[in-house]
Amino acid sequence: MGRIRLLPETVASQVAAGEVVERPASVVKELIENSLDAGARNINVGIRRGGISLVRVIDDGWGMDRDDALLSLERHATSKIRSAVDLQAIDTLGFRGEALPSIASVSRFRLTTREPGAIAGTEILVNGGKIDVVRDGGEAPGTQIEVRSLFYNLPARRKFLRSENTESRNIEHQIHLQAIGHPEIGFWLMRDDRILFQLPGTATLEHRIRDLYGVELLQRLVEVNGAASPKIRISGFIGQAGLSRQNRSQQLVFVNGRAIESSLITGAVREGYHTALMKGQYPVTFLFLELDPGAVDVNVHPAKREVRFRDPNGVREAVVRCIQQTLEHARADWQEKFRAPIRPAPAAPVSAQAVPDLHLRPEVTAPEATNRELPHLGAVAGVADPDRVQRSDFVGPAPRLPERHLESAGEVPALHPQERDTKPAQQHFEIIGVLSKLYVLMENANGLVLVDQHAAHERVLFEELRRRMEQQGVPTQKLLLPQIFDAPPRDADWIEHNLPVLQRMGIGIESFGPDTFKIDSLPSFLDVSDAAQFMRKVIDDLKSATNNASAMRLGEEMIAKTVCRHAVKANDPLRYPEVEKLIRDLLDCDLPYCCPHGRPTMIQISLAELEKKFGRKV
Numbered sequence: 349m350g351r352i353r354l355l356p357e358t359v360a361s362q363v364a365a366g367e368v369v370e371r372p373a374s375v376v377k378e379l380i381e382n383s384l385d386a387g388a389r390n391i392n393v394g395i396r397r398g399g400i401s402l403v404r405v406i407d408d409g410w411g412m413d414r415d416d417a418l419l420s421l422e423r424h425a426t427s428k429i430r431s432a433v434d435l436q437a438i439d440t441l442g443f444r445g446e447a448l449p450s451i452a453s454v455s456r457f458r459l460t461t462r463e464p465g466a467i468a469g470t471e472i473l474v475n476g477g478k479i480d481v482v483r484d485g486g487e488a489p490g491t492q493i494e495v496r497s498l499f500y501n502l503p504a505r506r507k508f509l510r511s512e513n514t515e516s517r518n519i520e521h522q523i524h525l526q527a528i529g530h531p532e533i534g535f536w537l538m539r540d541d542r543i544l545f546q547l548p549g550t551a552t553l554e555h556r557i558r559d560l561y562g563v564e565l566l567q568r569l570v571e572v573n574g575a576a577s578p579k580i581r582i583s584g585f586i587g588q589a590g591l592s593r594q595n596r597s598q599q600l601v602f603v604n605g606r607a608i609e610s611s612l613i614t615g616a617v618r619e620g621y622h623t624a625l626m627k628g629q630y631p632v633t634f635l636f637l638e639l640d641p642g643a644v645d646v647n648v649h650p651a652k653r654e655v656r657f658r659d660p661n662g663v664r665e666a667v668v669r670c671i672q673q674t675l676e677h678a679r680a681d682w683q684e685k686f687r688a689p690i691r692p693a694p695a696a697p698v699s700a701q702a703v704p705d706l707h708l709r710p711e712v713t714a715p716e717a718t719n720r721e722l723p724h725l726g727a728v729a730g731v732a733d734p735d736r737v738q739r740s741d742f743v744g745p746a747p748r749l750p751e752r753h754l755e756s757a758g759e760v761p762a763l764h765p766q767e768r769d770t771k772p773a774q775q776h777f778e779i780i781g782v783l784s785k786l787y788v789l790m791e792n793a794n795g796l797v798l799v800d801q802h803a804a805h806e807r808v809l810f811e812e813l814r815r816r817m818e819q820q821g822v823p824t825q826k827l828l829l830p831q832i833f834d835a836p837p838r839d840a841d842w843i844e845h846n847l848p849v850l851q852r853m854g855i856g857i858e859s860f861g862p863d864t865f866k867i868d869s870l871p872s873f874l875d876v877s878d879a880a881q882f883m884r885k886v887i888d889d890l891k892s893a894t895n896n897a898s899a900m901r902l903g904e905e906m907i908a909k910t911v912c913r914h915a916v917k918a919n920d921p922l923r924y925p926e927v928e929k930l931i932r933d934l935l936d937c938d939l940p941y942c943c944p945h946g947r948p949t950m951i952q953i954s955l956a957e958l959e960k961k962f963g964r965k966v
């Protein structure tokens with residue numbers, strides 16, 4: 349007797365539903381995607397009790413006639429693809445013909461729909477997958493779908509639902525994704541009779557972000573600049589360096605208009621930020637990738653949340669490059685803003701020569717005795733060596749600061765060659781004082797700026813060291829006793845192939861017999877007690893890195909760790925001239941607004957914000 353049976357249609361749909369409909373937010377996702385595919389301009393979503401008791405989606409799309417409405421509830425019925433060939437280049441959000449029958453099989457379902465020209469529409473009621481009623485109905489042209497009592501016939505599934513609040517939050521996140529992905533479409537969200545948002549259609553992405561997340565966030569975003577390569581276009585907004593979140597909720601990525609989760613892209617974004625992102629934190633991205641639909645396979649995940657790229661490396665590299673370039677451009681804009689005059693230029697003609705306009709408030713006096721100077725990098729070893737620095741006998745307030753760096757004379761090599769031609773123009777900000785021996789308070793055109801002196805100094809040292817590494821190679825220090833290092837055969841092979849990379853990183857390593865190596869020098873700024881152990885770590889890191897840029901990256905990471913130890917600490921009182929110098933050096937950095945670990949170096953509190961806080965403006 350045969351043991352195999354065909355499952356009844358309703359059971360098959362429930363099984364399929366298990367994959368498509370995980371929770372109320374998945375219902376919302378599928379219904380909104382259908383509305384978007386149906387050319388809707390406005391989508392109105394209402395939910396009750398976290399979507400468990402009701403999800404309603406109303407659209408003004410092109411609707412369906414009665415036959416189509418009935419067909420839409422059959423499994424594998426779709427208007428979006430016709431043959432297997434179409435699967436290779438999908439340009440709609442749906443394509444499987446699974447969503448409606450799946451949802452209808454695990455809920456009490458009502459569909460009303462009307463085509464724009466039709467006299468009457470259709471209303472269909474379905475209970476747990478069984479069609480109960482089909483009749484004339486439908487109000488305005490478009491489609492309205494109500495999903496009540498989700499999983500009422502699958503108690504096991506229902507038990508897995510979270511609290512109403514959590515489910516509501518998931519739904520909101522889902523609608524955020526769709527609303528950001530389609531700023532031209534109007535979105536409404538009602539939660540238990542309360543309007544959560546009414547987003548007008550025809551908005552730009554910028555306006556949409558502002559409407560959903562507020563102007564404060566928008567101000568800390570930078571626009572991604574356009575084309576990345578002929579095959580892939582990348583646009584959108586990303587958080588400026590130093591802006592990050594503790595979770596991924598604002599890390600939005602879209603591929604051809606579809607919100608997706610992709611470890612490939614999040615990895616590339618992280619790599620693009622590199623030191624501009626704190627460890628364990630997530631960047632803020634509203635990133636849009638557009639590529640030929642044939643170059644993306646969207647048919648790889650049951651909930652259509654993931655995609656596969658035909659050329660993953662190409663995509664990865666394009667994203668890394670794009671993020672890096674965007675952050676670099678942002679820096680130029682930022683400096684421009686930072687250096688805008690505090691007050692409008694005086695009416696009287698100004699003298700011809702440009703003078704730096706950084707100065708201390710005359711009333712500020714510098715407490716002298718306890719103050720110290722910033723530790724600087726020595727010329728060769730690259731370690732803190734305050735004695736090398738010319739002492740500047742500044743006491744009390746400095747009316748104006750001499751041109752730039754105190755250490756440019758003498759034996760210390762010029763660290764900023766590019767400045768010869770691009771001298772910073774007027775720098776308009778005033779130092780007000782130092783708060784709690786840590787935060788430098790300054791005024792600029794926008795209002796108040798707070799600088800974390802430790803983070804700022806880390807950034808300055810980091811870039812100084814990196815520049816040296818690029819120009820002169822890594823300063824190295826001979827080990828007193830060369831270390832012999834045995835490697836397992838696979839690692840040995842790898843080391844053999846990568847000796848030049850390791851040497852460029854300042855590691856003096858050479859072959860010393862089969863599977864054995866000799867290390868006789870290490871980067872001098874490192875404090876390594878066990879060279880062999882250090883090598884093992886370097887090899888692990890390098891092997892797990894995937895591209896060539898990683899040798900440099902790894903070098904950067906080593907530097908970042910080192911500078912942290914040498915940078916001026918919180919509670920280290922600084923002399924005022926040193927504070928000024930620190931700020932100046934910081935402003936000349938490539939990425940001035942975050943330390944090498946991605947923490948912000950400075951915070952701007954705008955005059956507008958202050959006015960709001962003091963109730964001068966509402």
Ligand SMILES: Nc1ncnc2c1ncn2[C@@H]1O[C@H](COP(=O)(O)OP(=O)(O)OP(=O)(O)O)[C@@H](O)[C@H]1O
Pocket residue numbers: 378382383386407409410411412420421425426427428441442443444445446447448449491
């Ligand atoms: N809001 C809507 N307006 C107009 N037509 C719709 C709407 N929702 C669904 N349809 C029609 O019903 C069909 C079935 O929808 P369903 O969501 O089940 O499948 P799909 O969107 O084709 O694929 P997928 O399962 O990947 O979402 C669609 O192909 C579409 O023709």
Ligand SMILES: [Mg+2]
Pocket residue numbers: 378381382441442443447448
């Ligand atoms: Mg669909």
